[in-house]
Amino acid sequence: MKSAQREPGAHTSRLPGVRRAGVFATVSAVICSTSMFAIPAANAAVPAFPDNIVVFPDRDFVTIEGYQDHIGETATVKVTRPGVGVVGSAVGTVAEGDVAFEINHPGGYCWGAGTGLNITPDIRPGDVVSIEFGAAPADETTVQDTYVTGDAVLNGTTLTVKGHIGAGVNPAQMEQRIIEPALKDTTVARRDIRAVPGPLAPAPKGGYSSSLVVSGDTFTATYNFDDAATAKIAADAGLGERAMAWQFEDADANRQGLTIAEYGEPGGPGMGGCPNGPLQSGPQAPTDITAAKVAGGLKLNWKPATATPGTPAITGYRAIAVGKTVSGNEQVEIGKRISGQAATGTTITGLSANEDYDVYVVGVSSVGETYPAAHAIPVTDSTAPTVSATPNGGTSPVAQRVTLTANEAGSDIYYTVDGSDPVLSGGVLGTTASRYTAPMNIATNTTLRFAAFDPSGNVSTISEAIFKVTNDPVPAAPAFSGAPVVGQGTATLSWTAPNPGAAGLTITGYSVQAYTADGTPFGAAKTAAGTATSMVYGGLAGDTAYQFTIKASNANGSSPESAKTAAVTSQGAVVAVAGPDQNIARRTTATTVTLDGTGSTAAGATYQWTQVLTGPTDPDKVTLTGATTLKPTFSLPVFQSPMTNSPLTFKLTVTAGTTVKTDEVKVVPVTDRVTIGVAQWRTGDLRIDGTSSVVGGTVTLRAGGPTGRLLGQAAVTAAAAPATGGVYTLRLRNAAAGTTNPGPVWIESTLGGTAGPKAVANK
Template sequence: MSRLPAPRRGNRLLAGGLAALTATGGLIGFVSSASAGTPPAGPGNIEVFPSRDMVAIEGYTAQAGQTATLTVSRGGETVGTATGVVDGTGFMEWNHEATPRPGGGFDGCFTDVTPDIQAGDDVSVSFSGSPLVDGMKVSSAEVTGVTASEPAEGNVNTVTITGTYGPDTDLGRFAVEVVNPTMRDEGNIGERAIGWSPNEAAEPTQGYTVEGTAANGEFSVTFGGLSPSDQQLVFDGEKVALSWMADATAVEAQLGLTLAEYGLVGGGAPGCPPGPDGAEPPAGEFSVVWDNQAQATVTWASAAPVAGGEPVDGYSIEAIDQTADAAGAQRLSGYRVGPDATQVVLDGLDPGALYDIEVRSIVDGELGAPFALAGTASPTPPDGETDTTAPVLTSTPELNGTTAVLADSRTLTLSADEGTIYYTLDGSPVTTQPNGNVPSPTAKIYQEPIPITAADTAITIAVIDTAGNATHASGVVSPRPAAAAVAPTGSAVTSFAGAGPDAANPQGRVSLGWNPVPDATEYRVRVYLRTDATNTNTLQPERDVVVTGTTADVTGLPKSAPGQRWVFRVQSKTPAATTYSPLTTGVNVVLPGDDIGLDLAQFRTGDEFRISGSGTVPGATITVHRPNATGTGPVTTPIPGYPSATVGAVEAPANAGPWSIVLDPAPTTAPSQIWIKSSQGAVAGPFTVDVR
């Protein structure tokens, strides 16, 4: 599976994996946690290509081999879903190149329909073996036009890219690029990608100049000083507006990245389902009850419109005479009804004819596939006998006709050995006659468990088979009362980030997760400052976080002072009471002042040992350590004879400063793995040494 050319990034990889030690010595792995509409925390990232309706994830090495579930939603409504197995590098993509699946179908595609991904859509990804949920919101920035000056001799030619952006776009996290690998191999430019960003100082360029503006929702970028051939290469290149939601500190990445490519067409990639505009009208289920030989009552379940597609305009219901005339023509008789209808009576039919009944949805004048027949087919009676056996209805919970029954799952499940199940919840009759065998106009076809949300919900049920035998039932059902709130189990830190260099504006973050509590509607994270010397935990109510899901981020935390640590405890709340549950046992974190990482550990035998990376706090001292006996962290003291390094000034866009350690000549033997520690508290590793 090939990947798209990556957008232009900085050349420093901050960390292959981050970790930090709690006060009790426990190791916490660096794993990000976010939710739809907020950017990932890294190292995993989501990249959306709305022009081609493509999504890619990368950096999820901790989830390698797990099944990722991708969801695209708009205004709270799901418009697209997909699944795929994360590869060994932490990468997966959808709607780029479909991969044939053994037994038919394709991997790398959305399910049923490819969504038309738009600005403002929420994109989230979850994993089968992890509580992690990452998300982002698609940006509005896009390229709207490309113009070129009239070609002329000399390096005087230009290409101008224009576009728009909305208030959601942070110009500090915005860039315009042209990608054309041929520019690197031919002409004077010498790079596969060139670009402009309003948040970066101009750098010297070769073979071209670049200048741009971005204000009041519009941008314009001009690449100039081009030869005629270079002008053509730039004009032919892929023009992309890049905008992202956050800058990573743990890895070099633009988190929650939207890449809006100019001039590309959306919809399904080859082998993948079409987009909403090309999708077939939806199909559903229907049933037929013959009132007499010349009249049939046809009932159907409303067909859900294709996600993101046009709504259902109506339904076509036809009786098709099975006998064709000499020319092969078959007589049709039927109706077309509006989108809210769920039943029609086909009358005036020939009593001597045999008919096939078809129900189809209509979308924008196009007929969909025939609906499937609902229910369970009745067994064929022996020759000469008539089926007089009524269907057997089963309900969970069991209805008793009068007293309210509690639905433990808050649903009512129905089944029958034959026939089609109909029901009403509004007090109206389920059949046209008491104990009859023709469904009423308000009857609904049972397709899935019925949600029971209100106390004393009255339900009327009828099961009707093809011979006209009917079984009736009724009852009153109430939902099970909400469970009492209890302290969540499994609370743990899923990731954290250092406080950063500005003590007056700390940026420390701790992300937590826990197991869901039955019926919980919200959770509260309580934050305490633990002082070991006095054995006290001081509640910091201003740092409380209330969420509805099972993850939370506590932000704005300063670095832990010596002898202090942060303690996090979680409570749940359910509709059973207005108060919160007891607290969980505390989760402890000694929050470092920084994040550090490594991008090179290269040992050249007989030459030198070069170790380099980045950190988020300038002036921090970096030391190199061997792994401890269990390999879960570093030993306390640095490797003897290894010098330390100092983190340099912070550089954009990574928001990190470089550091470097060089041992020249190289030591006699190379360590197989190393850890690095910062004087600001961060710990990272283990890292495998590249021995040459």
């Protein structure tokens, strides 16, 4: 329930030591109706309460909340920028408590901890912050594009705050907030003030009225205070302006996937010893540097450097040779500047034949150079290189794409396709020799001859590869239809027959290859007839992950290999299958739900179902009947707080001899959708009207929140045509209505829907 979730930003005991008050703007990044429910994008793995990922982009700070089912485990947090890649990462250990761990915050971990990506990312809107345990992705938060754009402006007793809303942000779910603890001692009587969409409306506890208006990509929050002194306190909130956004709001109003942008806060490392940000970090150096002594100097070769994602581009390199002789306090230094990130080497000339040198190479970008420089020691090379072709000749029905590779970095490869020698005696190039620069297509019968010169001028022997290309059409690569379905030591695969290659040709057979997790082929490929579109691939090791590829053949040869399937794990001798996840609608009476372990080991096994609970007082605890059978049941109760609508997780444990296997299934309660429409009060008269998506439930009205004072109940009846769904009206008069406005109200339905708090307006 909402009361169980900490208010976003309430990390005061864990935020940096000097914390000033400030301003929040709250924006939902999910466009939805006026219902309290927000539907996340289908591909978004937003954390589910009580887990959460909270991002503070201006401070490049991340809080991981919850994940108490992973206490003691290590988790990897990554910041991924679309079109760029991973721009920051860290490994942390989940601790007990509301906050599992934090990154770039005193008491937490630095960016780069455990990953080697030693840079504090400049977190921006659109970046994705994810958490994973082992190789399994868990959840992610997309940094929301909303922020305050300037200082709050005070004019008399009116305070305004302006900010930015990116495309896709729903203005109907936006809240602007100013936090200042000193406001508790004023007529505001709380530590913050808030503005919600719509015209000026009085605050529930008094002291001010507020409104929020969105125009294009700008929002304006306006506060009118009852007195100038309170307005001044709010205007002087020391921390400055903030904007908060969340990606998803669940049925209990928990806000998931939070972004808290803090206007004016500096980025970069948040504590001593953490790595610099991208604009303070030098570029990477090239790798695999060789320095060969050649006539007149040193020939350097290297593998080009790649800029760390999120950092400025590498614009080139600087290479220097430093003489080892010290004259007084000086050494000779001779070098080159090389433009372009893709450069692979240079030659330093003008060196003394009587001097020994050390070589240093650095990457260059707009923020400086690599520190420390990469070091290489010049060597005299008298060993000839070797060069190979892939594929190395053979007969093929289609053109071959051939790659030539030398074993020494920086080698120059020359080739001919007419059968002549590419290199003659004395290292002279043949008249038809061409310099190899990229893989080549060989589409006709060809004798390919090739040789290489290494950086020191040593030349390889001449190699030859003979290609015969028949140019007979082969099938297109087949494609699997759906994921493999695993059994005990088996996987059932289905595919779609490809184009056979040309009119008059047919598919004569298929070849399916299994691969283990490290990419190694698992035994020989298995074959199927040309008319087949599925196969049961047997002989797999139990409890082992595999991927599969497929090729089709016709009379001319085989198609290219298909892409690999997703990894699946074959079942072992003992199997636990807890059945598919279920969605069960809450009803006006308890609903019987059946779990199904069919598919688990049947012979010589025992079964035990248990509910996975958050603790001994989990409000969603149910009683299982037949917990030692394959099909136990339980009653999904009629909703009543403090119950939640969170998924119920059940674990099946199958034991056969000394082998134990487990599997889990989730049962998700599907609730009605309720709203609060009219909420009005005057002395002796309180009226609350609203809607429900389902007829027949009962709504309970409370003051403040789910545990607040009970005000009354009302039945949901059918809405008058042409409207659909249900409506309710709760009217309290005289003493029942009270002598004061009850303030914000909250409703909950016996069918699970909740709404509020909603301010009650004075008539």
